[in-house]
Amino acid sequence: KRVAILISGGGSNMVSLVQDMTGDHPARPVLVCANNPDAGGLAKARQLHIPTFAVDHKSYGKDRQGFEAALQAALQKARPDIICLAGFMRILSAEFVAAWEGRMLNIHPSLLPKYKGLNTHARALEAGDAVHGCTVHEVTADLDDGPILGQARLPVRPDDTAASLAARLLPLEHQLYPQVLRRFAAGDRRQVTLGA
Numbered sequence: 001k002r003v004a005i006l007i008s009g010g011g012s013n014m015v016s017l018v019q020d021m022t023g024d025h026p027a028r029p030v031l032v033c034a035n036n037p038d039a040g041g042l043a044k045a046r047q048l049h050i051p052t053f054a055v056d057h058k059s060y061g062k063d064r065q066g067f068e069a070a071l072q073a074a075l076q077k078a079r080p081d082i083i084c085l086a087g088f089m090r091i092l093s094a095e096f097v098a099a100w101e102g103r104m105l106n107i108h109p110s111l112l113p114k115y116k117g118l119n120t121h122a123r124a125l126e127a128g129d130a131v132h133g134c135t136v137h138e139v140t141a142d143l144d145d146g147p148i149l150g151q152a153r154l155p156v157r158p159d160d161t162a163a164s165l166a167a168r169l170l171p172l173e174h175q176l177y178p179q180v181l182r183r184f185a186a187g188d189r190r191q192v193t194l195g196a
């Protein structure tokens with residue numbers, strides 16, 4: 001299976017996915033794509049010898065359609081079987097998602113269905129949750145809403161801040177996403193459950 005990974009920032013989740021796709025893994029990375037040319041993850045992808053593509057969403061202004069057409073063109077050339085959104089911070093239109101429905105995954109830093117959208121760690125702290133975590137799900141037209149493929153949990157500490165919680169959660173994301181992708185690429189839809 002051919003995997004394209006979409007990033008916006010440092011790409012630590014992308015690195016975890018790429019480093020796991022070796023040996024008998026049913027998938028291989030074929031493209032890392034960023035919505036901004038300065039994404040730190042692009043340099044990491046180059047170091048990992050993965051083809052990269054950057055489409056600067058800022059150069060399209062309000063023209064979301066133009067941005068997505070450029071993204072779609074790059075993806076069509078790479079012919080991925082699976083797209084992994086990994087720290088990808090753009091909302092994709094229903095049309096774009098429909099073109100990849102059933103083949104696009106995302107990692108979200110909350111225990112969905114709780115805390116869709118942004119600022120998930122602060123919202124979990126605000127709510128006084130004892131447990132927080134991350135979720136890998138299939139992407140559908142509704143934001144952070146598709147079928148859940150895996151979750152990782154961790155206890156919230158009394159002295160946690162949004163930053164400390166995010167920092168403790170990131171390594172769990174790096175464990176969860178590769179395990180979910182292995183199953184998904186092998187056609188195994190059993191959920192992955194990690195942690196507390």
Ligand code: GRF
Pocket residue numbers: 007008009010011012013014041086087088107108109166170173
């Ligand atoms: C992480 O906080 C992750 O939860 C979210 O995007 C952030 C950056 O991820 N999905 P990465 O280091 O760019 O993979």
